Amino acid sequence: MRETKFWTWHILAGAVVLVLLGLHMIVMHMGSIVGLLNPAGGEPIAWANVLARSRMVGLVAVYILLLGAALYHGLYGLRTILLEMGPGAALQKAINVLFWIGGLSLFVIGTLAAIVAAR
Amino acid sequence: MALSTQHSAPRYHPNRLGLIGWLAGGRWGIERYVYTLHRITGLGILSYFLLHIFVTATRALGQNWWEGAMARVDHRVFHIGEFLVFAAFAFHAANGIRLVLIELGWAVGKPEEPVYPYRTSLNVQRPLLAAMMILAAILIALGGWDFISLPHGH
Numbered sequence: 001m002r003e004t005k006f007w008t009w010h011i012l013a014g015a016v017v018l019v020l021l022g023l024h025m026i027v028m029h030m031g032s033i034v035g036l037l038n039p040a041g042g043e044p045i046a047w048a049n050v051l052a053r054s055r056m057v058g059l060v061a062v063y064i065l066l067l068g069a070a071l072y073h074g075l076y077g078l079r080t081i082l083l084e085m086g087p088g089a090a091l092q093k094a095i096n097v098l099f100w101i102g103g104l105s106l107f108v109i110g111t112l113a114a115i116v117a118a119r
Numbered sequence: 120m121a122l123s124t125q126h127s128a129p130r131y132h133p134n135r136l137g138l139i140g141w142l143a144g145g146r147w148g149i150e151r152y153v154y155t156l157h158r159i160t161g162l163g164i165l166s167y168f169l170l171h172i173f174v175t176a177t178r179a180l181g182q183n184w185w186e187g188a189m190a191r192v193d194h195r196v197f198h199i200g201e202f203l204v205f206a207a208f209a210f211h212a213a214n215g216i217r218l219v220l221i222e223l224g225w226a227v228g229k230p231e232e233p234v235y236p237y238r239t240s241l242n243v244q245r246p247l248l249a250a251m252m253i254l255a256a257i258l259i260a261l262g263g264w265d266f267i268s269l270p271h272g273h
Contacts, residue, residue, distance in 0.1 A: 086134045
């Protein structure tokens with residue numbers, strides 16, 4: 001039952017990533033076509049554009065949500081592949097613990113960066 | 120010799136093929152190779168994403184740190200890699216939509232009487248697969264256009 005819940009969250013996180021990473025890709029990789037959320041013009045990675053996006057509160061919230069959803073979706077996918085290899089019970093537990101700690105740590109780093117950059 | 124009537128189900132089913140099973144496990148249809156590509160692109164995107172968290176976190180340290188980090192990755196190899204990540208995302212997303220539609224039972228077709236010429240759920244799934252691959256190709260072409268049109272490093 002718990003694994004079914006994890007799988008359902010994996011699909012839901014995938015749907016969130018699809019929409020939000022789609023938006024991120026449009027902003028960052030289709031800039032010359034749509035020019036979305038790049039107020040200073042030029043390259044999306046230019047500091048003026050990065051600073052402007054970092055200070056948009058709604059966009060910061062979107063990026064934190066995307067960070068959490070992408071970490072969960074990606075790490076759950078990798079965990080599935082590793083568990084498919086048939087590790088023993090102790091190794092399975094170690095993988096679970098490592099992925100939870102690693103995922104939460106990366107989420108804290110990314111969220112702190114987004115909040116500090118917004119100030 | 121009498122045959123044993125005791126059949127105990129094995130408790131543990133080892134994954135004998137391992138990673139080889141992703142590509143060479145039998146006479147599989149194209150869906151199996153799309154599945155393999157889905158996993159490969161997923162692993163590629165995840166690898167990039169984990170690095171991306173640290174690189175983009177430098178914006179919190181100020182303009183110099185950000186521009187220093189961007190200068191370090193301003194190389195043709197990284198730009199090509201970035202485009203490959205975009206292409207991987209386009210494929211993974213389009214195929215992911217297909218997988219969810221099938222998972223939820225919305226793209227497997229209705230049950231039918233087995234009347235010749237037989238129709239299977241593949242009659243629904245294959246056109247969906249083709250449509251999603253066309254969608255992925257269009258997205259990759261648009262991203263490729265942006266990649267070519269922007270100035271890049273050496």
